[in-house]
Amino acid sequence: MAIRSKIFCETYHEDIKLLNTYWSKAWMGLFIIGLFILPFLGDTYMVYMVNLCCIATVAAVGLNLLTGFTGQISLGHAAFLAIGAYTGTILSEGLNMPFWVTVPAGGLVAAAAGILVGIPCLRLKGLYLAMATMSFGVMVEYVLITLKGVTGGERGMYMPEVDVFGMVLNTDESIYYFLLVITAIMIVAAKNIVRTRVGRAFVAVRDRDIAAEVMGVNLTLYKVMAFALSSFYAGVAGVMYAYVMGHIHPEHFTMLHSVEYLAMIIVGGLGSILGSIFGAIFIVVIPEFIKILAQTIEEAIPAMAGKYDDEWNIAAFGLLIMLFLIFEPGGLNSIWQRLKIGFKNWPFTY
Amino acid sequence: MAQLEIQDLTLNFGGITALSGVAFNVQQGDIHALIGPNGAGKTSLFNVISGIYRPSQGQAVFEGNILNKTSPHRIAAMGVARTFQNIELFQHMSVIDNLLLGRHLHMGTGILSGAMFYGKALREEVRNRLRVEEIIDFLEIEKVRKKPVGSLPYGVQKRVEIGRALANDPRILLLDEPVAGMNVEETEDIARFVLDVKEELGITILMVEHDMGVVMDIADRVTVLDFGILIADGTPSQVQANPKVIEAYLGEGDEEQWNVN
Numbered sequence: 159m160a161i162r163s164k165i166f167c168e169t170y171h172e173d174i175k176l177l178n179t180y181w182s183k184a185w186m187g188l189f190i191i192g193l194f195i196l197p198f199l200g201d202t203y204m205v206y207m208v209n210l211c212c213i214a215t216v217a218a219v220g221l222n223l224l225t226g227f228t229g230q231i232s233l234g235h236a237a238f239l240a241i242g243a244y245t246g247t248i249l250s251e252g253l254n255m256p257f258w259v260t261v262p263a264g265g266l267v268a269a270a271a272g273i274l275v276g277i278p279c280l281r282l283k284g285l286y287l288a289m290a291t292m293s294f295g296v297m298v299e300y301v302l303i304t305l306k307g308v309t310g311g312e313r314g315m316y317m318p319e320v321d322v323f324g325m326v327l328n329t330d331e332s333i334y335y336f337l338l339v340i341t342a343i344m345i346v347a348a349k350n351i352v353r354t355r356v357g358r359a360f361v362a363v364r365d366r367d368i369a370a371e372v373m374g375v376n377l378t379l380y381k382v383m384a385f386a387l388s389s390f391y392a393g394v395a396g397v398m399y400a401y402v403m404g405h406i407h408p409e410h411f412t413m414l415h416s417v418e419y420l421a422m423i424i425v426g427g428l429g430s431i432l433g434s435i436f437g438a439i440f441i442v443v444i445p446e447f448i449k450i451l452a453q454t455i456e457e458a459i460p461a462m463a464g465k466y467d468d469e470w471n472i473a474a475f476g477l478l479i480m481l482f483l484i485f486e487p488g489g490l491n492s493i494w495q496r497l498k499i500g501f502k503n504w505p506f507t508y
Numbered sequence: 509m510a511q512l513e514i515q516d517l518t519l520n521f522g523g524i525t526a527l528s529g530v531a532f533n534v535q536q537g538d539i540h541a542l543i544g545p546n547g548a549g550k551t552s553l554f555n556v557i558s559g560i561y562r563p564s565q566g567q568a569v570f571e572g573n574i575l576n577k578t579s580p581h582r583i584a585a586m587g588v589a590r591t592f593q594n595i596e597l598f599q600h601m602s603v604i605d606n607l608l609l610g611r612h613l614h615m616g617t618g619i620l621s622g623a624m625f626y627g628k629a630l631r632e633e634v635r636n637r638l639r640v641e642e643i644i645d646f647l648e649i650e651k652v653r654k655k656p657v658g659s660l661p662y663g664v665q666k667r668v669e670i671g672r673a674l675a676n677d678p679r680i681l682l683l684d685e686p687v688a689g690m691n692v693e694e695t696e697d698i699a700r701f702v703l704d705v706k707e708e709l710g711i712t713i714l715m716v717e718h719d720m721g722v723v724m725d726i727a728d729r730v731t732v733l734d735f736g737i738l739i740a741d742g743t744p745s746q747v748q749a750n751p752k753v754i755e756a757y758l759g760e761g762d763e764e765q766w767n768v769n
């Protein structure tokens with residue numbers, strides 16, 4: 159058997175596969191094994207961080223489908239997470255529903271809300287759309303606080319632990335696998351959607367809406383569909399969040415959070431699923447890094463002791479994002495793509 | 509009955525009358541050229557046919573269906589495809605994806621089946637890819653098929669745009685200045701493709717073109733607009749001899765452009 163060091167396809171089916179070289183399959187296999195043994199290597203805190211990354215990834219992939227792929231900006235993404243989180247919690251706490259009802263239901267209710275927001279926003283673009291979605295976010299926040307009977311108002315709600323067919327996932331390590339599976343399904347689904355008919359229509363609407371319509375794409379339908387799909391992802395992420403935290407509160411879903419999701423896809427790379435993952439991890443993990451770095455400095459240099467607080471963290475974080483926008487507008491994804499070209503045929507470089 | 513009937517079409521933009529009572533027919537299987545000086549209303553007429561503009565009066569009827577009461581995507585579904593004067597490709601998509609988007613109406617994969625990408629969705633993707641590859645071969649753009657169109661030279665992009673329109677398997681193809689800005693060789697290539705589209709695929713062509721050499725060579729029929737008014741409609745030789753047409757072009761100082769032969 160000849161060693162294939164270059165991508166060479168004999169059928170169109172082979173050409174459109176996601177992992178089309180032996181090496182990309184091998185790397186992916188190693189990566190998955192690494193994820194599965196992670197709880198045995200790292201401490202609980204690290205697993206908890208990865209759990210947060212999973213939630214952020216699902217939310218960021220959803221926002222990227224709407225903003226990066228279809229070109230519709232949203233400053234209300236956190237509101238859809240809230241709708242998913244509260245739906246899941248109400249179903250689980252009040253009606254004792256299992257996870258395989260709460261997770262899709264959280265997604266579907268958020269998707270329905272997405273359609274309701276998407277329809278009046280059809281004619282809005284750019285800043286106007288940003289304002290409209292932001293107002294929606296503020297409205298949802300207000301409703302969550304005022305509708306005390308249903309949402310618990312300022313006190314929030316408690317989400318029971320996940321029960322996977324009799325197995326109660328009550329530690330960060332056990333819920334980790336649960337989140338990993340959902341995240342993997344959501345990523346593969348998004349990857350597949352963007353490389354088939356619907357995804358092409360999304361990008362066409364973003365690049366040239368009139369030409370897309372003249373080629374047969376129903377603009378109204380696809381714009382609303384992007385809102386629904388994006389909100390579905392947000393809703394699922396919301397239910398995941400509720401399960402991990404065990405407690406949800408209106409303050410977990412503010413406009414600041416929406417901005418954070420936007421930062422994830424910008425830093426990661428607009429219009430890229432992989433970029434959404436990179437961006438989500440970056441935005442979740444970097445503040446922790448900054449904190450650890452600051453603590454190390456405080457310990458090493460006595461004069462710096464007590465100088466660090468959370469405000470510093472936010473400022474450093476903001477600076478990092480600004481540098482990103484200036485020096486790498488394509489986001490982490492474009493850095494990755496450049497690295498990949500270097501490694502394309504590794505270990506057979508020529 | 510003609511395949512496409514333009515009936516008493518009037519289009520106003522505020523104070524400007526872009527089209528005024530324009531009426532002519534396009535016969536099935538013809539290469540029909542639409543000519544006229546700059547600002548004559550040619551592109552506006554295309555935009556009315558494809559549903560982007562609503563006329564203030566009159567209508568365009570394609571195979572018995574009134575076009576300008578429906579939205580552009582429904583008109584595309586009736587078998588009308590077009591290219592644009594200023595290329596309107598999806599810049600960030602590859603050539604293949606642009607053409608696959610052109611097959612949007614021939615595919616049925618939705619969010620759910622697409623997300624799974626298995627069975628029907630996968631077969632549909634491969635089947636339509638085959639058709640797209642046929643068109644890519646036909647237009648001789650095999651070498652760039654995986655490149656993002658934004659990175660391609662102008663002449664190639666023009667070709668890709670024709671490919672995207674052809675991917676829709678239309679019954680009429682509207683081309684807005686397909687050879688504008690091209691050199692002699694590229695122009696000859698496009699003229700040959702247009703003839704092939706007519707002869708091999710049997711698709712009717714309505715073509716706006718300023719290059720009179722091309723028009724006189726390949727058109728079966730020519731319609732001339734000037735300031736939104738139809739001033740001539742006939743065979744190339746009839747139109748060429750029409751004094752009104754000569755005057756319209758002379759008035760613009762375009763006599764060289766006109767007297768090619």
Ligand SMILES: Nc1ncnc2c1ncn2[C@@H]1O[C@H](COP(=O)(O)OP(=O)(O)OP(=O)(O)O)[C@@H](O)[C@H]1O
Binds near residue numbers: 545548552
């Ligand atoms: N969207 C619009 N708004 C206002 N006026 C317009 C619009 N589109 C076209 N016009 C006007 O309508 C008239 C006809 O324009 P059109 O683009 O149809 O001409 P054309 O024959 O295609 O010219 P060219 O050969 O330069 O492409 C022009 O006076 C133009 O300024």
Ligand SMILES: [Mg+2]
Binds near residue numbers: 551593
């Ligand atoms: Mg024009």
